[in-house]
Amino acid sequence: MAAVGRNSEGVLIRIRYWIDNHRSLSAGIFAGVFVILLFVYLYSLTLTGEFRLDFVTSKIPRFIFVGMITTLMLTGVSYVLGMSLGFLTAYARISDIRALKALAKGYIDAFRGTPILVQILLWMIVVAALTPGYRAQAFVAAIAALTINTGAYQAEIFRGGFKAIQEGQIEAGRALGFTSWQLMKHIKLPQVLRLVTPPMTNEFIALLKASALLSIIGVVELTFIAKDEMLRTFLTLEPWTLATLLYLAMTVPLAKLVQFLEIKFRIPGLGLPSDTGLYRGRKPRPGVAASQTTMAAQSLLLRRDPLYEYFRRRNRSKV
């Protein structure tokens, strides 16, 4: 019994290890198997007439050119507006001015601590009260809700980025004669933008998914259209399958693209640590400055996977 247990554990560890060493490949295999199974299932339903392929093909234009475009537009606009808001809030949060700090903290806590659905409904009520009879109320409320919500999250991401920069580098910049604006432009920003790229990508994807909740206040985005088609045609699997695939078509390639760019333009010692298996270049030699930045960046920005750490440690002690 004990021997069997240990043996199967060994196999698990090996599988886990293989996955760690072939991350993109294994992700591709899993995704591929999932998609194939999905299509086989749907195809079998098509044959029995339980899945109406003709619905899907005839509704694709509406789903894409009304739903997906609206979803992307609302998410994109809110994300960019939220970025300015988040950056300023982060700056206020790390400033020396007490009142500003408190204000920033209050804003961040309030909007990260409440459900976005509640925020959306409240914005709708506020906007409706302020602009009676205005036709695009839902749109305004949507952009307000998403912008102000993502602003709070992005503020925390930027703050983490600024905190990860070594104090010493800023002092070195000052010692060279840089003004505080030049320090921001040439030393802080280039590093912060690199460090926040992964969490900022996650935030975009999270916001895009949260935009589905806008269907509640009648914004005609992708989820609204799926629901609308369901109510009109009494079909269920078809509209939601189509919506699912279109959401995936937006999120997966984006995440992959950012990851690719990140690896391609990687700077040793900044952000992405070399032992994630994503980067197969030269390992940075541990200089004091670099390892400090990497560690700070890791602890602040890259959520370490405890399971991964556990197996890595176990495996090392076994060898």
Add this chain to the structure above:
Amino acid sequence: MSSSHPMIKAENIHKSYDSLRVLKGVSLSVDKGDVLVIVGPSGSGKSTLLRCINLLVYPDSGSIWIDGILTTHHEVRPEWVREKVAMVFQSFNLFSHLRAVDNVTLGLRKIKGINPEEAREAGIHLLKSVGLEDKIDEYPANLSGGQQQRVAIARALAMNPKVVLFDEPTSALDPEFISEVLDVMTRLANEGMTMIVVTHEIGFAKGVADHLVFLEGGRVLEEGGAREVIESPRRRRTQEFMSKILG
């Protein structure tokens, strides 16, 4: 030199952090081309003194002149002073997003407005002078501590400073890398650079420094020719300290 004023003169510098009095009336003077070594126990205010000299922190009172110009005057821009007074840090502090040569030339390009090609040429020249011609396009994370510190020295020299301040430049280094940094500093001193060096490398102090200041509790306890103070300190405290760092 024909000029009558010292390159650096500090008079009666006081500096407190809240209620902690760090510098309690420090005065010193360094002639053009001289090397001053500052030693003293931890917390005695050595780093604070260096930071006051290039105005990274402002002294609460007292005056500082660089090449005859009163830099603590309220109309002098601190950025202007820092361009003239370069600094090398214990922890190197290279900009981790820039390659070695770009670390060296950032100030040239962004402060002095020199075009990138010319700046790069100057940067390569400087890196060669510190023995790093094969590391021009490396990122700091791929350099050893000694190499990083030599890049930091090249970066400090790029702005063509009148004075270079060193704050324990070798104390974060593994022993095997200390001499390559000290060699560069020695050469710089021999070429006539005015330097203030906080270090406990007594060999360097004896061989290279003209003067030595022993700082304790925010005051200058003893000063004089480097060799004399090291070999025959007059005060008891200095004797104790010297015997400790001589090991």
